[in-house]
Amino acid sequence: MKDSNILIIDDDDDILLSARLFLKQHFNKVLTCKTPRELNVLLSQNEIDIILLDMNYQKGASDGREGLYWLEHILSIDKDYIVILMTAFGHVELAVQAIKKGATDFILKPWENEKLFATLSAATKLRLSNKKVKKLEKIHTSIQGDLARKFENLIGESDHIQYLQKTLTKVAPTDANVLILGENGTGKQVFAYELHKLSLRRNQLFMHVDLGSLHENLFESELFGYAKGAFTDAKEDKPGRFEMADGGTIFLDEIGNLSLPLQAKLLTVLQNRTITRLGESRERKINVRLITATNMPLEEMVNKGTFRQDLLFRINTVELLLPPLRSRGNDILLLAHYFLQSFVGKYHKNIKGISAKAQQALLNYQWPGNVRELQHVLERAVIMSDDLEVQEDDLQLSPQKFGSKPVLQDDIPLDEMEKMMVNKAIEKHKGNISRAAADLGLTRAALYRRIEKFGL
Known part of the structure; x- marks a missing residue:
């Protein structure tokens, strides 16, 4: 129960105090309030797993009608909430009615601490089980196409591919952020998936997000999720791609297409390792391995002011350059x-x-x-x-x-000679752009410009 949060609602201060003192040693967070009218605010601002709800609030009331009303209200917000009703007036008929309306359990006041602990322990296990099932259902619905896609193994014997394969075996077991560069169609997604398969997260989800095809207005709702009612069509809570990939790997393809405002939002998430769903105010922690890819010259874009340098530093702990076919x-x-x-x-x-x-x-x-x-x-x-x-x-x-016929060495044009030198430097340093640039007496940005110019 140490990872769970509980909300206790009762109009008796002594009940709230005794419950908080006992339960704070067992729960991550114990929240209390004297009236269920505060429910909406508390549930929107906090991640609550279990709700301990009194059944009577008006002086002299003992029929439990208020408790049943608020039970229905809570479950209308989220049918997966675990609600345990409590009352000083124990009637079998009332307990049966409460269970039929969706309550998880029913306890009498004053309670025995051992009995309360056992009830809440069972409720916590049920809550965790329900959350896992719900997450799996969301994943299946949202990314069944990605899961069905067949990824090809890395195939190739060229020096550059062998170098990349060796690099993969070194980098994959770490959680280092990886930036994959290369022309369209060079296999960036295949390499990203290979990194995931060789990582310690291999048994968790590999989430592919094509940022190039994602409309700017949908960026936050797709990546960070949204709460019910956040916008017109938000009929239920929905986790975003980051949240669904928790524990696994998220692959952000075509990251060079992001606008500066969206780059800033992504950077905040990567720095804080938290996301906030649209329509909510509370933050949710995420634990993902980040892999990004693009066919665009990011360093040149940084110089032009179209890509944030701090974001580039964040995503390219390790950089892989895939060769053209x-x-x-x-x-x-x-x-x-x-x-x-x-x-x-x-x-x-x-x-x-x-x-x-x-x-x-x-x-x-x-x-x-x-x-x-x-x-x-x-x-x-x-x-x-x-x-x-x-x-x-x-x-x-x-x-x-088709390629042109080879020409004699003495007749090679200047551009062709420069292309050969750039290609030779890249092959010599096995794709290490920094070393190749230093060997040629160029900056990394200048070398990227030539790679793009010559289609290397």
Whole structure:
């Protein structure tokens, strides 16, 4: 009961005092009030688990009607409240009526402390069980699409991918905030999920939030939740994504799309490790592992004043830069064969492999959409192919996105030479932007600008 809060409502000061003195050693917080008319304010400002409610308040009253009225009122606010009624007038009929209306239990005054403790202990266990069930129901409703999504394992043998895999094994067991950078389609969500799978939170929830598709007006209600009545359609309390991910991992994708006001709100949550639902005034503690991702140059945005530097410091304890598919060499074929096998099974096709010409076409293509585009190309090829092998024509690759023929070293244009130097530095330092920038004599922001310019 040490983690639970109890509210005691009785018009007798002696009852309130004795109950508070006894129960404060067992409960996290003990609140008392003399009239149920204070209920709405107390319940809106405090997280209450159990309510100990007297049944009579008017002088001389003994029929319990007031208690039954306020019981119904409490359960109309939240049907999951645990309410225990108490009275000095014990009637079997009254107890039965109270239980039928939703009371959890019924005790007589004056009580024995052992009996009261046993009753409240059982009520606390019921409350915790109900909260777990309710949380699971909310999670299932809100993110069933995310839970159903199939995440692919990391596939690749290139130096950069091997370096990233080693980094994952070091970083994942910690709770360090991780920022994943890379072009669209490079697999940022896959890497985020791998971090979660290798972490100590692997048995808890992985919550994916696409900030790029989240309307600014819905940001707070989706991420922090809302109370019943907070706005027109708020017909019941709803936890936000942070609250549902408590104990697990939350992945904020496309964080570079947040406006400055929303960045400030997110920063406050990350600093305080608490959230406040819309329509409420009380704070709720959260315990989540934060992973963020973007394809935007955040350091350059900081210099332009469009991204908060303090937020960047908060989210990039560890920074991972995912390489574009065109720079991963033979990984293209490894991924292509992986997707081939997946879609052959899905569409029940008798395709054994990829022809030599088709493989060469895959290697020559520039892959502006990266791994996501390769996946779509292979799915379409499997659907369209009538052969035992996927042919070049089945791929339907855009001609203008094939790489140009190599030129002699002496004829390399200045931009191409600069691109080669940047790429070489990044590979040399295995994706460490700070070291690569220092090697080239550039600032990190300047190196990011060149990475974006050359599509690396």
